Amino acid sequence: MKISQKNKLKNLILEFIIILIAIVFIYPVFLMVINSFKSFREVIIDVIALPEKLNFSNYLYVIDKMNYPQLFLNNLLITAIGIAGIVALSSLAAYIIDRQRNKYTRLAQLFIITPMLIPFQTFMITLLKVMNIIHLSGSRVGLGIQYWGFGIPMATFIYINFMKTIPREIDESAYIDGASTFKTFIYVIFPILKPVTVTVIVLDVMWIWNDFLLPLLMVNSSEKTKTLVLAAYNFVGQYNTQWHYAMTAMVLTVVPSILFFIFLQKYIVKGVVAGSVKG
Amino acid sequence: MGNKSKKELILFTLPALIMVSITIYLPFVISSYYSLTEWNGISKSAKFIGLQNFKTLFFNNSQFLNVLIFTGKYTFLFMLLSNVMALILATFLVQKIKTANILRGVFFVPYIMSMIIVGFIWKFIFSQGFARLFEITGWGFLNLSWLGNAHLAFYAVVFVGVWQQLGFYIVLYIAGLQAIPEDVMEAATVDGAGALSRFFRVKLPLLGPSITICLFMSLTNGLKVFDIILALTQGGPGGATYSATLDIYREAFQYNNYGLGSAKALVFFLIVLIMTQIVLTISRRNEVEV
Numbered sequence: 001m002k003i004s005q006k007n008k009l010k011n012l013i014l015e016f017i018i019i020l021i022a023i024v025f026i027y028p029v030f031l032m033v034i035n036s037f038k039s040f041r042e043v044i045i046d047v048i049a050l051p052e053k054l055n056f057s058n059y060l061y062v063i064d065k066m067n068y069p070q071l072f073l074n075n076l077l078i079t080a081i082g083i084a085g086i087v088a089l090s091s092l093a094a095y096i097i098d099r100q101r102n103k104y105t106r107l108a109q110l111f112i113i114t115p116m117l118i119p120f121q122t123f124m125i126t127l128l129k130v131m132n133i134i135h136l137s138g139s140r141v142g143l144g145i146q147y148w149g150f151g152i153p154m155a156t157f158i159y160i161n162f163m164k165t166i167p168r169e170i171d172e173s174a175y176i177d178g179a180s181t182f183k184t185f186i187y188v189i190f191p192i193l194k195p196v197t198v199t200v201i202v203l204d205v206m207w208i209w210n211d212f213l214l215p216l217l218m219v220n221s222s223e224k225t226k227t228l229v230l231a232a233y234n235f236v237g238q239y240n241t242q243w244h245y246a247m248t249a250m251v252l253t254v255v256p257s258i259l260f261f262i263f264l265q266k267y268i269v270k271g272v273v274a275g276s277v278k279g
Numbered sequence: 280m281g282n283k284s285k286k287e288l289i290l291f292t293l294p295a296l297i298m299v300s301i302t303i304y305l306p307f308v309i310s311s312y313y314s315l316t317e318w319n320g321i322s323k324s325a326k327f328i329g330l331q332n333f334k335t336l337f338f339n340n341s342q343f344l345n346v347l348i349f350t351g352k353y354t355f356l357f358m359l360l361s362n363v364m365a366l367i368l369a370t371f372l373v374q375k376i377k378t379a380n381i382l383r384g385v386f387f388v389p390y391i392m393s394m395i396i397v398g399f400i401w402k403f404i405f406s407q408g409f410a411r412l413f414e415i416t417g418w419g420f421l422n423l424s425w426l427g428n429a430h431l432a433f434y435a436v437v438f439v440g441v442w443q444q445l446g447f448y449i450v451l452y453i454a455g456l457q458a459i460p461e462d463v464m465e466a467a468t469v470d471g472a473g474a475l476s477r478f479f480r481v482k483l484p485l486l487g488p489s490i491t492i493c494l495f496m497s498l499t500n501g502l503k504v505f506d507i508i509l510a511l512t513q514g515g516p517g518g519a520t521y522s523a524t525l526d527i528y529r530e531a532f533q534y535n536n537y538g539l540g541s542a543k544a545l546v547f548f549l550i551v552l553i554m555t556q557i558v559l560t561i562s563r564r565n566e567v568e569v
Contacts (some may be wrong), residue, residue, distance in 0.1 A: 011374060011376060014374060014376065015369060015376045015377065015378060018368070018371055018372070018382055019378065019382065019412060020374070021368075022382050022386065022535040023314050025385065025386060026385050027387060028400050028401065028408070028442075029388060029389070029392075029400065029518060031400075031403070031408055032400050032403070033302075041530050042285065043407075046411060048408070048412065079442055084299075089294045089295045089298065090295060092291045092292075092295070093291060093292045093294075093295040093296075094296070095291065095468055096287060096288055096292060097292065098292075100284060100288055101470055104285075104288060105288065108292045108296065111299070112292070112295050115299055116303070117302040117551075117552065118303060118307060118455070118548065118557070119502070119503050119547070119551050120503075120543045121503060121505065121523075121524040121527055121528070121544065121547065122307065122527075122545065122547055122548035123303065123306040123310045123312070123544065124306075124308040124527075124528075125306075125307040125310055125475075125527070125531040125540050125541055125544060125545075126306040126307075126309040126310040126314070126541070127302065127536055128310065129306075129320075130301065130306050136303065145298075145370075146302055148298045148302075149298040149301065149302025150302060150303070152295050152298055153299060156295060177479045181291075182287075182291075197509075200543070206391055210391075210392070210393040210394070212393065212394065212395050212506050213505060213506070213528075217332075217532075229393045229395050229396070230302055230460070232393075232395065232396060232399075233510070234436050236399050236510075241405075243286045243403060243407060246399065246403075247403070248401055250396045250400065253393060254392045254393065254396055255398055257391045257393070258388065258390055258391065258392070260411050261387070261388070261391045262384075263383075264383060268387075268391075269383075269387075269450055272450050272451070272462065273451060273454040274456055276451060277497060
């Protein structure tokens with residue numbers, strides 16, 4: 001009895017300490033949010049005080065100035081195209097690589113997965129040149145398609161690992177019923193892959209939605225093709241003395257990610273763990 | 280192998296092979312060639328100059344060496360702090376605490392935010408927030424020029440880098456800790472091991488695979504640091520926080536030295552490759568099977 005009470009007290013103190021650490025940890029995000037509701041004068045006088053009233057005028061101004069709806073749409077389009085291609089091409093490749101298992105598939109697997117070890121910055125200089133030549137730079141669709149190449153290595157790796165756990169009898173019974181390899185994949189295998197597909201989608205949404213360097217190289221020239229983070233980077237650079245507008249732009253940029261996290265927390269945590277077991 | 284299955288293999292893997300080739304392999308190979316040339320990126324042909332760029336990098340240009348030293352120092356401190364802090368917090372967050380789930384979420388929030396925005400948030404905190412907090416508390420460290428002093432700016436960027444990624448490593452360590460069988464810990468307790476020795480003698484060795492993953496991820500993420508520095512210091516003050524990736528970017532896209540930039544990129548690639556292999560080998564050697 002005594003010991004368990006002592007443990008309870010210990011846990012309570014521990015919990016209190018961690019809550020304190022967490023509050024300090026997240027305080028910068030809180031400061032960003034409260035300052036986005038203040039007027040210029042309020043920010044100058046006291047950055048720590050709460051806003052006098054919940055004022056959305058900064059938001060109306062920034063949404064208009066940044067052309068936020070257009071940016072949001074751009075991000076949505078680029079991310080959707082990227083994810084659709086990565087999921088389709090990777091799962092298809094992983095399926096045949098795992099099911100055939102011979103020297104050709106081993107070669108294909110090595111070729112597709114090895115780029116996980118090549119940092120993007122080591123070939124970005126000539127990437128821009130190559131993309132200019134094949135007209136994949138300067139447009140949202142082109143940028144979305146580029147993500148296929150960068151996302152496929154890791155996605156294929158994750159899919160192959162999961163394919164190994166699906167018994168072959170499942171494909172074989174589909175063959176006996178007369179289905180082709182492709183149909184078997186679409187109607188039988190792909191539905192079974194759903195949990196990994198969720199992992200791949202979660203990881204790639206977090207990556208593509210927030211990516212900065214590739215959009216900076218590819219779609220920075222026009223207002224119509226910019227991504228959210230890229231526009232926020234330019235906007236904050238321009239408004240670097242008007243912190244109230246800068247903070248508003250930053251909040252508007254991270255809100256979609258935070259909502260995504262709040263609603264899909266369970267899948268995100270699972271996906272992060274599954275996706276990183278690649279070392 | 281039948282003709283049909285050969286055809287299917289080609290058909291099903293070709294789209295993936297093509298995409299990986301044109302976005303990664305082809306630029307990489309071309310870039311390796313350009314590292315042997317002098318090219319401004321505009322003129323039609325690049326002038327072949329052999330290994331001249333590499334000589335310039337290592338013998339005539341101390342700037343690149345400084346950049347590599349900064350990147351190495353950054354990566355080391357980043358790896359050390361993020362792994363130690365994540366491991367400590369993860370150990371507490373797997374205890375029976377009512378608010379554990381919310382707390383895990385709180386620590387993960389910076390990780391889902393764009394690194395550019397994270398950099399800007401901290402630029403605001405360091406310049407505006409710290410000044411005001413100093414007025415209230417009078418704590419000396421708040422009154423230092425965290426982004427203006429070369430020595431302090433180094434610690435500032437490491438700190439912000441760790442802040443952004445900590446939640447990611449916490450999640451990985453929590454998964455590792457939860458995978459340790461209960462009976463192993465109970466046996467250690469029965470044998471009279473105290474909390475500390477249970478942690479160092481039992482938990483830590485059994486966490487081997489998680490530690491390997493986290494070391495690997497923090498190593499590559501540290502070496503590649505770019506966005507946070509661009510938003511926070513832009514490499515300043517006086518080049519004190521100039522990272523390798525920022526240097527490659529500027530050499531090519533701002534100074535139009537595509538040949539020299541490609542040479543730097545190739546050296547950077549080799550360093551990343553060698554470092555990751557070393558860390559993986561050492562870390563795996565120390566893993567213990569359950």
